[in-house]
Amino acid sequence: MATVNVKLGSIGSHWTAACKQAVADLNSLFRRKGVPVVLAIGGSGPTISVRTDPAIAGTAVHGKTSAETDGGGKLLKADVRLPVKLTINTPKGIRDAGTGMAEVIAAHEFVHALGHEPHNTHLMAQTLQKVLGDRAAGDKLQAGAIAMPPLQLSDDSIDMLKGLWN
């Protein structure tokens, strides 16, 4: 089983909580679906470095990820950048978005970092729509008919990750 280190920079308590949740929930999905890779914060193996980037708008629902691989396509290291602060429009004005929404964005970028380049469906959809919760904790991102969290990877994405990590 391959392990991948997730190294969290000074990204603030909100993103730290969201990234930890993304790691836990992706690991649980991978285990259930037989994807042979485990993410570990402060673990060993190739490293995904995570930081925030003021150049990414807080209204965005994505980050930016670049991954470096060896000749065989194996991950050497990856760099994930996230918006500094996520916001969502409400009838009462703009407020900070909840951790669940942040988790989906972090998880989307982590899966890119693991080598999943294309956008298809579910977590790896090209277009994710903000869904306003009654409270920040209920904010979600929607891909087609699927609102996350909980995180959902399509069968295509699972097969792609198995191919990359087997």
Ligand SMILES: [Zn+2]
């Ligand atoms: Zn993407």
